[in-house]
Amino acid sequence: MTPPRLSLLALLLSAALGGHAHAADASAKRAITHEDVWLMKRVGAPTASPDGKWAVFAVTDPAYDSKEQWSDLWIKSLADDTPARRLTFSKGGEGALNWSPDSRQLVFVAKRDGDDTGQIYRIDVAGGGEAQRLTTLTLGARQPKFSPDGKQLLFVSDTFPGAAGEDDIKKIAKERKERKYNVRAYESFPPRFFDKWLDDKQVRLFVMDAAVGAKPRDLLAGTKLAALPGFGGGQGDEGQSLDAIWSQDGREVVFSASINRDEAARAAGYTQIFSVAAAGGEAQQLTRDQHSYRALKFSKDGKTLFSLTEAEEPGKVYDVSRIASFAWPIADPAPKILTASLDRSISRFVLPDGGNRVVFSFEHAGLEQLHSINYAGGDLRAEPSLPTGSIGSLSAGGKALVGVWESAINPPEVYAFGNGAPKRLTSFNTERAAAIDWQAPEHFWFKASDGRMIHNMIVKPAGFDPAKKYPLFAVIHGGAANMWRDQFVLRWNYHLLAQPGYVVLLTDYKGSTGYGEEFARAIQGDPLKGPGDEVNEAVDEAVRKYGFVDGARLAAGGASYGGHLANWLQATTTRYKAIVSHAGEMDLVMQWGTSDSIFGREVNSGGPVWGNLPVWREQSPVMQAGNHEKGTGFKTPILISVGELDYRVPANNALMNFATQQRLNVPSKLLVFPDENHWILKGDNSRYFYSEVHGWLAKYLK
Incomplete structure (x- = not known):
């Protein structure tokens, strides 16, 4: 691929957007300071509502003293130019946002007063009011997703080996807290990750009614899959993650997981696609290769499952990430690779309504810009993007497409994409950035x-x-x-x-x-x-x-x-x-x-x-x-x-x-x-x- 050329139209669009802070009078500017870098507001990835009318995102107001730092959810209309407004007023911050199908409610994960671990909260965006805590699990909850009918929630949590339910988990946690000795014991690799010593908690998928006081059900309890010594998910700061989504009819949960985590010291890890009935039962393995699959998404009609995939080619140190698709339900476990002709790693992709196109960004020569391809894997084309900088997130709701764009001289802001020239929707950092030389x-x-x-x-x-x-x-x-x-x-x-x-x-x-x-x-x-x-x-x-x-x-x-x-x-x-x-x-x-x-x-x-x-x-x-x-x-x-x-x-x-x-x-x-x-x-x-x-x-x- 040759270096990208910046078109005159794109440069004019960028100038019209006010995207480049150096355009102001340089004589009135000052050199950057550490305070400028550290205290710029940190704008998180926006999540578009299913009807395409709203975007919700986190904004962190940083401070040198972490006790003084705040993070809240903000909401921005995608239908008009009214400014974004704060949706929550909680110091601890919120994450893992997910809209209800009717675009009226929002669930998120937060650790608020009385929470030892992150729990799922729900807020009525349309009707207003305070957020309600939906889970009170000893080991917390993460990655919540509404079912297609809005009546249930799918989420990830953990269990201890041998625990039969929440009562057992609570009992084991209490015993471990009160025991006299202090030791870490391991029989598999790795014993630690980044800045954390790992433990023996096991990752699970749960489903519950989307109501206060509802009892979660462990979908993988007692399954042969969960009993495999190599079963698990990707490791993150909050524990292992299982990339899980609902089928469009709400009858199944489809997820990617590893079954060879126990071989991490001697073999490359890979993740396969599985499904389990929302009512429970044995999980079914849907792919049977040694590739990795993640970022699962269904098309609007539920007939196609998309994912990012890496080939995990034996003996090689790197594989580009490509977009794959499967006809649903999966009969042929071999994926169709939509971006096979593109020798670049796909960073993220979304499926806006209408047009049957996958919209994505990929890395190239210091930039992250928008492109799209049709569901059949043809007609690859560039989409309107800013000529500089990087797109750091994407979310689609209805036909709306939103994300975060930034550059070396433009701290992150929320932008609307996909309908002509990109449009900046927020201005949390523009004034401060404009003062810097x-x-x-x-x-x-x-x-x-x-x-x-x-x-x-x-x-x-x-x-x-x-x-x-x-x-x-x-x-x-x-x-x-x-x-x-x-x-x-x-x-x-x-x-x-x-x-x-x-x-x-x-x-x-x-x-x-x-x-x-x-x-x-x-x-x-x-x-x-x-x-x-x-x-x-x-x-x-x-x-x-x-x-x-x-x-x-x-x-x-x-x-x-x-x-x-x-x-x-x-x-x-x-x-x-x-x-x-x-x-x-x-x-x-x-x-x-x-x-x-x-x-x-x-x-x-x-x-x-x-x-x-x-x-x-x-x-x-x-x-x-x-x-x-x-x-x-x-x-x-x-x-x-x-x-x-x-x-x-x-x-x-x-x-x-x-x-x-x-x-x-x-x-x-x-x-x-x-x-x-x-x-x-x-x-x-x-x-x-x-x-x-x-x-x-x-x-x-x-």
Whole structure:
């Protein structure tokens, strides 16, 4: 796919929408601050009502003190231009929104006064009044969905092994809370996930009448499926999830689940599609391959089931996500792949009424824009989108299509799509954004030494003067299956990093998504060196292409996989004056043995750590320590940071990194955040982190 071209019409539409904050008088603007980044209101994904008349979404009003932070639901008419209004007034926040079929009621999950865990609440949007709590389960409830007739709710909750019902669950929870000893015991992998130690709770599907005091029924209780040792769902912050929906006649629940979770340490996981009668009974497996299926949706007439799917090709590190469909009821378990000819990963899709078209977005070269395809898998076409930025969510109700759009200089707002030019529906952040002196990222491509075309973005600082010379800070994205997007970023905000007077370079090295399956798989067997070489080549190209870049003042840094590459650059070159590494891997073998994900690392390196494969040693940064004496690495001053609760890239990597630097007498500083995980998510910690990054760069890029 060639780089996208921005049409004059699209640019005019964007200007008419007021989408680009830099259009105002630059002389009246100021440089971005951490307060600007942190205190921008955080606009959540809108959920359109079935009749297409309303959209409801969460808005978080952030604060540095989490006790002062608020999050509420807002509602916006899709039929007129009346401003959005607040629907709830609760500090704790609400999520997992779902409309009743008649568009009059809304259910959501919240943890309010008296709730130890998240519970399902219902609010009468049409009639008004306070939200009512519908569940009081010991282990909470999540992912609620109204039945097609609006009389029942489907949701996900958990149970303990051996528990026969809620009374047993309550009893076991009480016993565990009161027991004298304290231990975690495991017989399957992984024992922990991101920042949480996992436990033995088992995920289940429940159905209940949509009424206060109704008793939930465990649909999978006593089934052979739930008894399988590998049964489970995707792991998230709130526990495992089962992607479940109602059939259009309300007689069945269709869901995707894994049956090989117990093989996570030695095999790729995959999720299959199942169904179970809404009245209960044994679940039926509907697909019988080793692909993964998720994001299930039925067509309006109930005759077609759609999903996203990944092929989970054996021995490969990455599979693009494609849109699949099945005639319902499923007779042939082989899916029809609608986007088979599109070598891009579909991020999300919706099914607006009328037209028999699937509307979706996919990653490409820093952008997320709208496209559509017909139900037969033909007539792929672009839909009206803004020429820059990224679509971060989509929801369809009736013929209405809403979502969140953002760019690096436009914090997220709710937009209407699908009926001509995109239309901004909210203005929570536009005034604050308009006061900031910032420019949209500039895109450029170059041909790497291996022949691949590499996409990059350049971000310029406030008060930019092309006649001046600026230090370059190459910021490396994580993943590696990820890409830099033209979007407003909280954790590594491009403009805040550039604010002291740096040009920020954002490179999508091989292994990145958004450029096709082969490009993302190209790091297999070459986890650090190849991508690191391309980052270096991107820096060379930026120095050559832009006269305002000072090639004698270079720095590099990143987090997660970006931290891995930052460590690799520090170990293998002395071209940079400073390095910043957050959550960075130092030793491939240690990372394999202590992280919450191991099999994919084996696939990427060609085999297990005991297989005498050279990559485990040759591409571990710590094993390049001999470069110090050669003068080819381990010389650059490095700022190392880590969250103590990070179980994805555990803190032992940072400790090894710091020990290595100190052993070699390299200027180095270690920051350990005791209450942070893989990311720095607390306001004051974030402000301190940015100040340390700025201070480190200033010290060595004078």
